[in-house]
């Protein structure tokens with residue numbers, strides 16, 4: 465799996481597109497929207513006194529994945545705002561934000577046209593739409609959005625500077641980038657510098673790795689079951705690494721501090 469991740473990170477944009485297409489297609493063929501609308505590691509609150517997020521029954525199943533979105537956007541008012549999400553995957557976060565936080569409009573963008581087709585069929589809500597596009601060349605006019613959401617998608621972008629510069633271009637003055645993803649500590653130093661150099665001011669930066677590990681601990685059983693039920697045995701190892709169940713290498717890297725999970729609130733200056 466380590467080899468696959470290294471290969472994936474250094475692959476060309478078109479190869480990544482093909483790999484995501486294969487993966488999304490496989491997931492679409494196996495899992496209904498009612499079973500799986502998130503593809504992230506999740507987030508759980510550490511303090512037992514933290515008030516639990518009140519969710520509708522239908523959202524409970526993927527609570528931890530949904531909480532990763534909630535914690536990423538919670539510091540900024542999205543009500544009545546124009547919001548773009550880059551790398552929306554199967555649209556669970558987009559649907560959560562559209563239903564609970566009521567932006568004026570919410571566009572979910574992903575490079576995989578398969579997953580966009582799935583989202584447009586499965587998540588039908590007023591003000592919510594999905595488009596195919598590349599994070600490094602956003603198909604929107606300058607200053608179109610009040611906020612941009614980016615959850616666990618950026619690490620593999622071939623040109624992170626291009627993504628950041630596109631974010632700056634399509635944000636309105638004082639607009640926000642609400643960002644979360646995996647990095648090593650060194651990669652995060654570079655990332656912070658890139659944001660600042662591009663004119664995105666750091667309002668908040670927090671390492672949420674303990675929250676992510678706790679979520680994986682609590683969610684591992686559900687992840688195993690999903691894999692066992694629908695994935696051919698030969699792919700179990702890969703599927704377990706992809707979803708970072710407890711015996712996976714990625715889980716180890718999270719637990720031993722090799723990787724951190726960073727969350728930013730950034731504001732266009």
Ligand SMILES: C[S@@+](CC[C@H](N)C(=O)[O-])C[C@H]1O[C@@H](n2cnc3c(N)ncnc32)[C@H](O)[C@@H]1O
Nearest residue numbers: 484502503504551552553574575598599615617
């Ligand atoms: C790990 S998934 C996370 C999906 C979703 N944010 C979630 O938390 O459930 C990463 C997503 O980013 C998308 N992606 C990767 N590179 C991209 C790019 N250059 N432009 C747009 N989307 C991209 C992939 O197709 C995939 O759906």
